[in-house]
Amino acid sequence: MNFKEVLEGRRSVRRYSDRPVSRDTILSLLEAAETAPSAGNLRAREYYVVISPELRSALSVAAFGQEHLAAAPVVVVVCADPARSGTRYGDRGQLYSIQDAAAATTCLLLAARDLGLGSCWTGAFDEMVARDLLNLPRRLVPTAMVSIGWPDERPAPPPGRDMTEAVHWIE
Ligand SMILES: Cc1cc2nc3c(=O)[nH]c(=O)nc-3n(C[C@H](O)[C@H](O)[C@H](O)COP(=O)(O)O)c2cc1C
Numbered sequence: 001m002n003f004k005e006v007l008e009g010r011r012s013v014r015r016y017s018d019r020p021v022s023r024d025t026i027l028s029l030l031e032a033a034e035t036a037p038s039a040g041n042l043r044a045r046e047y048y049v050v051i052s053p054e055l056r057s058a059l060s061v062a063a064f065g066q067e068h069l070a071a072a073p074v075v076v077v078v079c080a081d082p083a084r085s086g087t088r089y090g091d092r093g094q095l096y097s098i099q100d101a102a103a104a105t106t107c108l109l110l111a112a113r114d115l116g117l118g119s120c121w122t123g124a125f126d127e128m129v130a131r132d133l134l135n136l137p138r139r140l141v142p143t144a145m146v147s148i149g150w151p152d153e154r155p156a157p158p159p160g161r162d163m164t165e166a167v168h169w170i171e
Pocket of ligand 1: 014120124
């Protein structure tokens with residue numbers, strides 16, 4: 001698959017087959033995530049890999065009943081570490097850590113697509129409940145729950161938009 005196919009073919013997949021995802025495959029996705037840029041190369045992000053079906057079900061409840069989190073064989077919770085960025089960048093570090101985590105999440109999704117895996121970035125969840133379930137250290141902020149598995153659906157591309165809505169040329 002070439003890069004354009006990875007970009008254009010990636011879809012949010014919310015239905016998965018029973019086929020397991022190996023630990024090596026998960027590790028390769030996390031390595032891809034870590035290739036993402038980060039402010040000052042501080043990599044102010046961490047990953048919680050949830051295999052446990054009980055915990056995935058609990059995360060699904062924390063995400064207001066989003067079933068794909070319980071249905072996927074793996075959920076990776078990407079966390080930002082604002083304190084890590086903050087030590088060098090002060091208040092601006094808060095924003096950088098969220099960006100570090102988002103950049104990593106994007107690379108994770110694209111790497112999954114490259115391997116033929118489906119994934120879904122899930123941002124709607126109760127942060128306090130997620131923190132408790134994962135027993136997160138206080139310094140970490142969970143930013144995204146990414147469900148990952150072999151796809152059992154091929155969603156159609158969502159409507160795009162005219163680039164002129166988004167792009168501003170300043171000559
Ligand atoms: C910050 C962010 C939060 C999102 N949260 C959710 C979510 O809570 N549940 C969900 O099913 N999809 C979620 N998505 C996925 C979007 O719905 C999806 O990317 C969008 O509809 C475009 O579809 P596509 O990913 O197939 O291109 C989220 C995506 C982003 C970037």
